[in-house]
Amino acid sequence: MSASPLIARLVDALRCLPGVGPKTAQRMAFHLLERNRDAARELSKVLEEAMVRIGRCESCRTFSEDPRCPVCTARDRDPRLLCVVETPADMAAIESVTGYRGMFFVLMGHLSPLDGVGPAELGLDRFQKRIESEGIDEVVLATSSTVEGEATAHYLAEMVRERGIRATRIAQGVPMGGELEFVDGGTLARAITARRDVDV
Amino acid sequence: MIRTERIDLEPAFVLHSRRYRETSLLIEAFGHDSGRLAVVARGALRPKSRMRGLLQPFIPLLISWRGRGELATLTAAEAQGEIVPTQGSATLIGFYVNELLLHFLHRHDPEPDLFETYRRTLQRIALEEDPEPSLRIFEKRLLQATGYALQLEREAKSGARIVPDARYIYRPDSGPEPWDPRRHSGAGISGETLLALSEERLSKRDTLREAKQLMRRVIFAHSGEKTLISRNLWRRRRSSDAA
Numbered sequence: 001m002s003a004s005p006l007i008a009r010l011v012d013a014l015r016c017l018p019g020v021g022p023k024t025a026q027r028m029a030f031h032l033l034e035r036n037r038d039a040a041r042e043l044s045k046v047l048e049e050a051m052v053r054i055g056r057c058e059s060c061r062t063f064s065e066d067p068r069c070p071v072c073t074a075r076d077r078d079p080r081l082l083c084v085v086e087t088p089a090d091m092a093a094i095e096s097v098t099g100y101r102g103m104f105f106v107l108m109g110h111l112s113p114l115d116g117v118g119p120a121e122l123g124l125d126r127f128q129k130r131i132e133s134e135g136i137d138e139v140v141l142a143t144s145s146t147v148e149g150e151a152t153a154h155y156l157a158e159m160v161r162e163r164g165i166r167a168t169r170i171a172q173g174v175p176m177g178g179e180l181e182f183v184d185g186g187t188l189a190r191a192i193t194a195r196r197d198v199d200v
Numbered sequence: 201m202i203r204t205e206r207i208d209l210e211p212a213f214v215l216h217s218r219r220y221r222e223t224s225l226l227i228e229a230f231g232h233d234s235g236r237l238a239v240v241a242r243g244a245l246r247p248k249s250r251m252r253g254l255l256q257p258f259i260p261l262l263i264s265w266r267g268r269g270e271l272a273t274l275t276a277a278e279a280q281g282e283i284v285p286t287q288g289s290a291t292l293i294g295f296y297v298n299e300l301l302l303h304f305l306h307r308h309d310p311e312p313d314l315f316e317t318y319r320r321t322l323q324r325i326a327l328e329e330d331p332e333p334s335l336r337i338f339e340k341r342l343l344q345a346t347g348y349a350l351q352l353e354r355e356a357k358s359g360a361r362i363v364p365d366a367r368y369i370y371r372p373d374s375g376p377e378p379w380d381p382r383r384h385s386g387a388g389i390s391g392e393t394l395l396a397l398s399e400e401r402l403s404k405r406d407t408l409r410e411a412k413q414l415m416r417r418v419i420f421a422h423s424g425e426k427t428l429i430s431r432n433l434w435r436r437r438r439s440s441d442a443a
Contacts, residue, residue: 019222039244050355112293113295113299116429118433147256150288151291152297154288154291154292155288157288158288186254
């Protein structure tokens, strides 16, 4: 059966979602048409509105429909502590489980010269303004534990230290519930190098 | 002719990788016998993938792959020997070295000697206080291996031997010519620097500075006059070091 032009367009449009191939897209399209038209209408409305209204927070660069996001405008957070992450998803992860109550800066990527991503693409001019003007005491570097993430952390750490501010890097090592035997070599090597005193 | 190849446990480095589909990586690697090759690492980004932490630049690997034509499939990767954690500044220089390789290496051109040079260069820049001499030697050997060898012992036109005390102007396409203050701008390059680069004995500050300028011009000329992005990162760092 070949689908009508409009259905074909719907299926094609759904394929823009990550992990959705032609089969899944078709299942989604028929599901919405058959049993969930109200939800689909709501989805299309929200999608439209979100695409128009959501921009970047002018302070931390995360996605936000207001000029400054709720985290940046909250009054009960510590403005002297700034955490740098690569993506809004990383920021959400830290927000939801860690009890961190400082501010954020979202790079939207990491330094990757071979992909043409340099300091300008990561908005580091804005980062520089923030650390120079906001009276920050400590910058927590929470970039990924990849070579690019480490290089980015190093680059930022130099910027931060030049201005007499403390730079810290999130700890790395054995995961919760991790048995040493099964931890990969690189992680184990880091865990041994970065060992710390036991609090008693 | 396209034939299916199957390579097991070849020493290799990842030069660059980017995401491919949901959980895979598209990797530009440099293999000891295969030269530069493109491989797909399927599922490498899945949380339980054992390759996840390994498929990073600067880690000496043994890779197995199979495939034909341009794009091969990675079937296994393991670390070869001790994993030396690369520190930040060495990483930035490493990016530059990788960018050079990606510029100058063609796919499937075996370069076993250059591979060894690369491996040693990575170790040196991670350990040495001043990475510049090692970098210059790497650049020189890279140019040599890829058909742009520098002419450092004789003049381009006359074929006369280079004299340490004389000054020369270096033309990227042909080689050194005697420097003439009335015709040439700048200060030229000393014969001593050309010979030091030829013998790979770079220790004096002036020699290093001249060698760096020479390499920058020659690489710029041979890389299609493209500016290498990673060099800018590194230069910023160096200038802030000096300040």
